[in-house]
Amino acid sequence: MPKTPSRHRLLLSALLVAPIPLAANSSDHETDMVELGRALFNDVNLSAEGLHSCATCHPTTMGLEGHTTxxxxxxxxxxxxxxxxGRSTPTLWGAYHRTQWGWAGLPTIEQNIRGIIVNRMRGPEPSEEQLAALTAFIMSLPLPETPFVDEEGTPVADAPEDVQRGFELFYEAGCNSCHMQPGMESTAVYDVAGVEVKVPSLWAVQHTGPWFHDGRYDALEDAVRTMWVYQADRIGEPSTPTDEQLADLVAYLEAL
Ligand code: HEC
Ligand code: HEC
Incomplete structure (x- = not known):
């Protein structure tokens, strides 16, 4: 669908004045909801001054919508x-994998989006339909191709050796106890760096820097080192990773 302003307005006004008509079959209905959600996602009327849309901070990058600035x-x-x-902006790619929303770890995406519109964007209270449409759109956003891992995040047979080693280390170091396949996240919050935040998904993590909830790390390697030390302390076996171990873990994460 071309994102022309007129089509956009049409969809929006239809949404505001009338309940969404039920399409003849559910997949048509789903497509309509995704298109409606896409229009809303680009709609500056969701913000108080009419200057920001969701896409201001989750723009189209590398041909995929809903990424991060x-x-x-x-x-x-x-x-x-x-x-x-400060809070660093997550990508919405692969959001269908996630079970918690926002760094604080809210249980539903609708709750999260409502909070963003009302608190961050100071926009008007969204309707249930608007929240449902935005959710449908976000859940439709794909991940970039990942040639070296399968859909669960396990390296394929011909993945480079550092990716394979990194995957093994990911288990040996206990990273998987929180970043669990296939979503590479889990439904828990921890205080790793001064604030209790959710275990974020690691899909597409190479594209989401700066890392950690407040964007404190410019290098993925630094985030991984902190996580290693944190987990080693947690299990009562303090250690720091070698440069090789760090490089292998980063190689694996970059394959996700
Ligand atoms: C000013 C920039 C900005 C705008 C505008 C914005 N977001 Fe975000 N978004 C963020 C930041 C920053 C976070 C992380 C905030 C947090 O968790 O405290 C986030 C988090 C999210 C999340 C949680 C993702 C996850 O994996 O936990 C969703 C979903 C989301 N935004 C959707 C939207 C939608 C829908 C809109 C429009 C209604 C929107 N955002 C507008 C910056 C923005
Ligand atoms: C006890 C649970 C737990 C374990 C174990 C764990 N993590 Fe994390 N991980 C988290 C939490 C919570 C955060 C968010 C920290 C923050 O932003 O303050 C995080 C953040 C990250 C990030 C940054 C993600 C982003 O988008 O900013 C990376 C990368 C990461 N972990 C990799 C690893 C690796 C590699 C290991 C193993 C060495 C590991 N984690 C072990 C809970 C865990």
């Missing part, structure tokens, strides 16, 4: 990475 925000303002209270 890789900025750290407080409200609508870009702040320095690592700033107190």
């Amino acid at each position: 890789n900025n750290t925000y407080i409200g609508l303002d870009i702040v320095e990475d690592g700033a107190e209270g």
